[in-house]
Amino acid sequence: xxxxxxxxxxxxxxxxxxxxxxxxxxxxxxxxxxxxxxxxxxxxxxxxxxxxxxxxxxxxxxxxxxxxxxxxxxxxxxxxxxxxxxxxxxxxxxxxxxxxxxxxxxxxxxxxxxxxxxxxxxxxxxxxxxxxxxxxxxxxxxxxxxxxxxxxxxxxxxxxxxx
Amino acid sequence: xxxxxxxxxxxxxxxxxxxxxxxxxxxxxxxxxxxxxxxxxxxxxxxxxxxxxxxxxxxxxxxxxxxxxxxxxxxxxxxxxxxxxxxxxxxxxxxxxxxxxxxxxxxxxxxxxxxxxxxxxxxxxxxxxxxxxxxxxxxxxxxxxxxxxxxxxxxxxxxxxxxxxxxxxxxxxxxxxxxxxxxxxxxxxxxxxxxxxxxxxxxxxxxxxxxxxxxxxxxxxxxxxxxxxxxxxxxxxxxxxxxxxxxxxxxxxxxxxxxxxxxxxxxxxxxxxxxxxxxxxxxxxxxxxxxxxxxxxxxxxxxxxxxxxxxxxxxxxxxxxxxxxxxxxxxxxxxxxxxxxxxxxxxxxxxxxxxxxxxxxxxxxxxxxxxxxxxxxxxxxxxxxxxxxxxxxxxxxxxxxxxxxx
Numbered sequence: 001x002x003x004x005x006x007x008x009x010x011x012x013x014x015x016x017x018x019x020x021x022x023x024x025x026x027x028x029x030x031x032x033x034x035x036x037x038x039x040x041x042x043x044x045x046x047x048x049x050x051x052x053x054x055x056x057x058x059x060x061x062x063x064x065x066x067x068x069x070x071x072x073x074x075x076x077x078x079x080x081x082x083x084x085x086x087x088x089x090x091x092x093x094x095x096x097x098x099x100x101x102x103x104x105x106x107x108x109x110x111x112x113x114x115x116x117x118x119x120x121x122x123x124x125x126x127x128x129x130x131x132x133x134x135x136x137x138x139x140x141x142x143x144x145x146x147x148x149x150x151x152x153x154x155x156x157x158x159x160x161x162x163x
Numbered sequence: 164x165x166x167x168x169x170x171x172x173x174x175x176x177x178x179x180x181x182x183x184x185x186x187x188x189x190x191x192x193x194x195x196x197x198x199x200x201x202x203x204x205x206x207x208x209x210x211x212x213x214x215x216x217x218x219x220x221x222x223x224x225x226x227x228x229x230x231x232x233x234x235x236x237x238x239x240x241x242x243x244x245x246x247x248x249x250x251x252x253x254x255x256x257x258x259x260x261x262x263x264x265x266x267x268x269x270x271x272x273x274x275x276x277x278x279x280x281x282x283x284x285x286x287x288x289x290x291x292x293x294x295x296x297x298x299x300x301x302x303x304x305x306x307x308x309x310x311x312x313x314x315x316x317x318x319x320x321x322x323x324x325x326x327x328x329x330x331x332x333x334x335x336x337x338x339x340x341x342x343x344x345x346x347x348x349x350x351x352x353x354x355x356x357x358x359x360x361x362x363x364x365x366x367x368x369x370x371x372x373x374x375x376x377x378x379x380x381x382x383x384x385x386x387x388x389x390x391x392x393x394x395x396x397x398x399x400x401x402x403x404x405x406x407x408x409x410x411x412x413x414x415x416x417x418x419x420x421x422x423x424x425x426x427x428x429x430x431x432x433x434x435x436x437x438x439x440x441x442x443x444x445x446x447x448x449x450x451x452x453x454x455x456x457x458x459x460x461x462x463x464x465x466x467x468x469x470x471x472x473x474x475x476x477x478x479x480x481x482x483x484x485x486x487x488x489x490x491x492x493x494x495x496x497x498x499x500x501x502x503x504x505x506x507x508x509x510x511x512x513x514x515x516x517x518x519x520x521x522x523x524x525x526x527x528x529x530x531x532x533x534x535x536x537x538x539x540x541x542x543x544x545x546x547x548x549x550x551x552x553x554x555x556x557x558x559x560x561x562x563x564x565x566x567x568x569x
Contacts, residue, residue, distance in 0.1 A: 075513075113200075116201075121202060132195070134214050135214065137215050137216075146212050149211075150212075154209060
């Protein structure tokens with residue numbers, strides 16, 4: 001109805017820590033998860049997003065508003081995405097990629113995955129284990145053997161700064 | 164137990180959970196995979212050390228294929244490299260095969276080329292590129308030894324001797340044509356090579372009486388039976404497009420040319436319809452650009468080159484002009500020497516600009532304003548002419564069991 005009369009519809013999204021956010025429907029439906037809820041008529045009241053915290057959701061909404069304000073110009077959208085992600089640290093990016101996955105936003109998912117890869121590219125094995133919380137399950141001998149096999153790939157690795 | 168008595172849930176970790184711990188509980192494997200697909204080969208090889216499960220993930224066929232698909236996308240400039248053979252006869256340069264990164268060529272003021280030091284025959288005097296496909300490169304060393312390399316993983320292997328099992332008189336002829344590509348139906352990489360007894364450039368003599376074409380299969384790790392060789396010349400590097408290798412076949416006596424092809428799947432020859440607008444044109448050169456066959460013509464009127472691209476393989480009317488460069492207008496007085504240089508388009512940038520080589524130079528052409536910018540490189544040791552092509556970095560292995568493909 002609202003769309004027919006030209007009034008922009010606003011949705012209310014709720015994060016898993018009970019923060020409420022208002023966002024234009026036209027921007028929010030970049031998320032396929034939200035679009036499906038809207039189409040199923042579940043968007044009347046508050047849309048609960050159980051897997052996203054308030055801080056991350058605020059960031060995602062900034063992105064939704066920013067990207068939907070750009071007309072169909074892939075290059076401009078790309079440079080907006082690059083700028084949007086440029087100052088985010090690893091932990092924030094990890095939260096974003098989870099949110100993008102849950103909200104089914106392929107363009108954000110692509111961009112954040114690529115950004116995380118870019119951050120990881122020159123990092124050490126130890127840095128990756130710490131950031132991804134991965135346990136080293138090699139014996140020292142096994143690890144030395146795997147390392148020896150690809151020794152040259154350890155050239156040019158950045159010193160860990162844990163950022 | 165104590166839990167049962169107090170009816171409390173298990174206590175939380177004593178300290179505030181560190182962020183890394185929290186993330187490890189959250190990032191599911193499919194998201195980690197999505198991230199890893201976007202890493203360069205060098206990082207992935209290093210990260211095989213992270214854990215046993217990362218190592219086995221990165222080694223699976225499925226991972227190698229999906230990673231390659233991501234890298235092949237035009238936007239993934241960091242996964243693209245340019246390989247070049249150096250033809251500097253005056254210096255004894257240590258290494259004929261050189262490569263540089265495409266993104267460096269586009270953005271850095273000066274791009275440094277690196278030698279293929281991992282390849283022991285890199286300093287051989289005579290190395291030609293047989294072809295490249297999915298990150299693998301085939302080279303022919305000293306006109307008789309074939310190799311396959313993956314420069315991104317630094318794997319290489321020498322193919323079995325071409326002449327073993329043939330009656331080719333090795334000293335009375337030469338390997339005159341070759342090509343490298345992928346046989347999709349068998350998921351196999353193949354090298355094509357033809358041995359000719361008469362000199363391949365002496366076309367008036369007629370068709371060679373003794374030509375033998377053979378096809379090497381990586382899966383079988385052997386050269387197949389001799390392919391019956393029809394009256395066709397396949398000279399130099401065949402261009403791999405749409406499962407077939409392509410050459411220009413020129414009949415000097417009839418003053419006509421045609422495009423011949425060799426299908427790597429059924430291992431047979433054929434011809435390709437050429438565009439009707441090309442009737443009466445000079446003999447073109449073939450190339451591959453954006454996965455499409457293209458033809459470049461020298462144009463005497465403008466002292467330049469015109470390049471046509473076949474946008475849809477097999478569709479007769481899908482040829483279009485890719486670029487037309489007039490050296491007189493672009494390079495002014497120095498254009499005379501450029502007349503003799505081949506123009507080879509290498510890569511189209513996301514902006515639509517085209518990277519190409521001419522002589523020993525790398526140039527970027529902007530179709531909109533017709534401008535050509537020269538890119539500066541060092542250590543290519545190339546004074547006159549280069550053979551160059553773009554390739555995508557990949558994890559594709561040369562061990563037959565692990566062959567990845569599309």
